[in-house]
Amino acid sequence: MKKLLVLLISVFLVSMAYAGKVKVGALVDLTGPTGDVGKPYAEGVRDCVRYFNENGGINGNEIELLMVDYQYKIPQAIAAYKDFLRKKVVAIHGWGTGDTEALSKFITKDKIPYFSASYSEHITNPINNPYNFLVGATYSDQARIALKFIKDKGEKKTVAFIYNDTGFGRSPFFPDGEEYAQKIGVQLVDKQVVDLKALDATSQLLNLSKAGAEYALVQETYMAASTILKDAKKLGIDTKFIGLNWTFGKTLIDLAKDAAEGYYGTSSFAFWGQSDVEGIKFLHELNKKYHPDVTYREVNYIQGFSSMYVLLSALKMTQGELTGENIKKTLESFKNFSTMGLTAPVTFTKESHKGVKALKIYQIKNSNMIPVTDYITAD
Amino acid sequence: MNYTNCGEFQTSYEKDAAIFKSLFSKICIYGFLISLFVIPFFIDDYFLYLFNIIFIAVIGAVGLNILTGITGLISLGQGAFIGVGAYAAGYLANQYGLNFIIAIPFAGLITAIVGMIFGIPSLRLKGLYLSIATLAAQFILEFIFIRAESITGGVTGLSLDYAKFFNISLDNDFKFYFFGLSMTILMVTAAKNIVRTKIGRAFLSVRDNYIAAEAMGINIFKYKILSFGISSFYAGVAGAMWAYYVTIITPEHFTIGVSIQYLSIIIIGGLGKILGSIFGAIFITLLPEVLRFITDYFTSSYPFLTQAFASIREAAFGIVIIIFLLFEPEGLVRRWNLIKAYFKLWPFSY
8 A cells, every 4th residue: 555655656746747848649559550650650750859859849848748659549549638638738649540530529629739640631621620730741632643643644544543441541542532533534444452461462453454554553551562563563464553652662662672663652751862852861860869770761750750840840839828729820820831851841721731732753763762753732 | 243144045036136135235336336426526537538438348348248148159249239339329310310318229229130130140150150250240340331431421430419418518528427327327237137037047048058948948049139139239339329429430440359359358357247347348448558557657767668668568468368367267257256255254264
């Protein structure tokens, strides 16, 4: 009993000592099904907080990052959210589609600015979700830009969609991608479902090639994307694949090896190798300082860093008290805010909380990710 | 002073099946219930939230325990049935503007019908075979959640309003607590009574020896389907409550993981015991939070350990469950009975 009392008192004292700091919550997935991309993302988030803390924090106040690994489980996400509120966070950086949606009503009611790593378009509408913000092109925009790219480049202008049958997988195509293809006159010839953990996509690819798709848009993560590329090479299919952001990165090249040659990807974030970008140069320096043994960072790290960078910059720029309303007002005044080139300039307005609408299309050439376009938008 | 008997001294079946076996136990249970109604005035939202999800888990688990623990039919589809209840409540509320007082029982009934349909194979299938058939139900229902967009809203999900009770909107944890608690008391009492009536005894006989049960004139098929129906009704009510709690439901809520979680709740709590479902629901709901609290505590002082602790936590969850099954295979409810027996027999525990 005595021990318990001592423990309780010490916990209380520790929590008292943390008072007066600016608290920011972060929901991350380190050990759940999306842990492969979640881990580097979380490191990016953490490094960004560290960088801000070493450079004056939020106007002199230290940032305390409350990071919770919620293992991609919705009840745990809600529990963590309630815990964040209890600890009085000023803003939260979230993760997946399902949990962001489940939390969206709470967020609106509690007026908590909430950044998300799910690029699902329907949470960016400020009428329904006034406190949700997104840095990075939405899945729908990525699909639209890729379709536009096909339209400009294609000969036959036929396209197929490859996706997994989840909210994440269907989000870019139904109905946004479908409608846009029709609008700009790209013919949708096939739709194929490939599971996120698929190790074989032969039958789907045979169907796809029978349908005569010149291009195929791929909404998966690394594993399924590499399966698709390897099987396509094995079958000698000449369809050109364009992957959306979670399929495209160095991990894919490692997994698919030479089958990845010529693969296109959409990304609103710069890659580690693009040392001509100011932000990347900055991150190289930062990593040399913080993690001397790290030589390469996944694009997910850069995503996490840039998203947190925007959030913390907003906190820094907020006039007066750090309330949800004030932070929202600051964010909505962001116009062409520079992320040092890590993304296209970020703009939030009262009408749209899509921070970034532009992205570059990259192609894998000699195992390097080379940009083949400048920043382009769907508009 | 002697509050309880130190052995079985009942002289009639009625006394043996009584809920309150003595005045003392009656006072204890009523006292406990009253304290549950007082607690929310003293705790914050986070703890209220934990209570609320425990309430929902208790209802779902009691249902599964009637099916699996008492009737002996393993089900791996409880998560999907909970989903059916959630979507049914959401659809009824959105399309027909039904009040939650009507929508929740209706959602339960709809889920009961769906459960009974998927229960039909149980006449021919037993044990592992049946668990695979219910697993199929899980996948079929998940598929429908994603595809039946006009009802479920597809992957975008279904959004509904907070439950309204005489102009009081149950829009925060505090208000929901009282609703959740009342529903839990109602549903648990009902379950307790189902178990000690003819239906419950029929379920038990089906579990223990279905041939003997049939020889005694019990219509096995009827009772198996009834068990599926009752169990799914509970799942439906739990799902509907979850829907009114989070007010946005997407297919990601009702995966196979949820089904497995409910199965572990009743195994850890105690198969075939209503009280076991309550213990199990509390245990499984709080375990991740306790583990998170411990990891948070360590990682706040040693941030570089976050990664390691995150993995340890996942393993710890599994290890705790294995240890439990090793040392308390009959579940928490047996430990509870041992504790009670200790006090009953004290100081002459031989």
